[in-house]
């Protein structure tokens with residue numbers, strides 16, 4: 372039971388970080404073909420019920436013929452028909468899976484609605500180097516307002532690799548192209564590719580900048596498994612998508628493990644530094660509450676209500692990693708009685724991210740901020756972290772040394788130790 376409670380509590384910050392965010396997910400055809408489809412769909416349904424807005428793009432490549440369809444293939448009427456019959460098949464299969472709800476399944480009571488429609492307007496690729504690519508199309512417009520409307524209603528959007536033209540024709544749109552265009556035009560927070568395992572190519576590196584990935588791909592065999600997924604992720608990153616995950620779809624539970632564990636199991640390609648230290652704003656309140664809650668439960672920190680945090684958010688500084696608040700600290704000036712002093716409080720780092728200098732970095736950032744505000748002395752009240760502060764230049768002091776208004780608030784029961792640091 373302790374394991375369960377531990378894991379569930381540790382997932383809370385991720386749940387807060389993802390709520391209301393948009394993720395465009397591409398499930399590759401080769402994954403659709405597998406018996407693990409039911410498990411994947413129930414994981415997607417879980418993400419949906421946790422408030423992540425999902426756009427699910429599926430393709431049927433690998434099912435149509437042994438020669439895969441790519442962005443240069445002439446899509447004649449025979450290929451188009453074969454594609455349409457596979458797309459119809461998989462669409463119905465996916466809808467059926469999203470409807471399952473047997474009492475002993477993870478989908479019990481889920482009631483997920485999946486929506487499809489004519490959201491994508493296409494244009495023909497036309498004649499390229501003398502060859503008419505026929506029903507090979509590209510995105511012309513995406514009705515992102517209608518898509519947003521459905522996402523706001525809590526529906527999952529199901530997107531086949533198709534687009535329709537104003538002349539009423541049907542076009543096949545390569546999924547990698549549709550994926551990036553959809554993510555861009557919907558301003559998606561995440562893009563997730565569920566396909567072949569990327570780790571043989573990335574040599575097990577779980578987080579890469581786009582520049583690092585570019586170098587890896589330059590030396591990779593273009594036909595090796597996982598390369599296509601990583602190439603698309605790089606193109607998406609270049610197109611401005613901040614976070615692109617590539618996940619091994621043949622591994623049960625990989626989607627949840629990627630999103631809800633500290634290091635994930637796939638490969639994350641991040642456009643900009645995904646580990647930042649910055650002043651907090653109101654959007655961070657849920658994340659800070661999720662971080663502080665367990666420490667307050669254990670009595671390590673004094674409980675703060677949401678209202679209090681809303682009023683005091685401008686005193687906070689946070690460490691954000693991939694959209695999640697993993698650390699925070701606050702600086703409270705004492706403007707009335709002694710502006711040369713300030714209180715340091717709420718120094719906290721998520722247990723999974725400790726011992727890597729984040730606490731130190733937060734402290735340094737707040738000391739800098741304090742100096743800018745002409746603060747000369749910092750004090751902190753702590754019950755269990757005395758040595759941590761002592762090792763960072765704080766010296767033991769007495770309650771009587773505190774500014775008078777802070778003495779009046781001193782909680783005798785907590786019996787906190789007082790430490791001062793001269794800046």
Ligand SMILES: CC(C)(COP(=O)(O)OP(=O)(O)OC[C@H]1O[C@@H](n2cnc3c(N)ncnc32)[C@H](O)[C@@H]1OP(=O)(O)O)[C@@H](O)C(=O)NCCC(=O)NCCS
Pocket residue numbers: 666671715716717718719720721724725726727728729730731732751752753754755756757758759
């Ligand atoms: C204190 C805290 C913020 C440190 O975060 P962190 O990111 O791990 O800090 P750093 O990586 O910069 O420092 C880690 C070092 O501090 C030490 N440390 C961590 N907690 C400590 C404690 N309670 N007492 C003494 N040393 C401590 C670690 O052992 C490590 O030292 P080492 O590298 O020599 O082994 C984090 O442990 C935390 O959130 N604790 C609970 C909240 C708390 O007590 N806050 C203070 C009240 S205001």
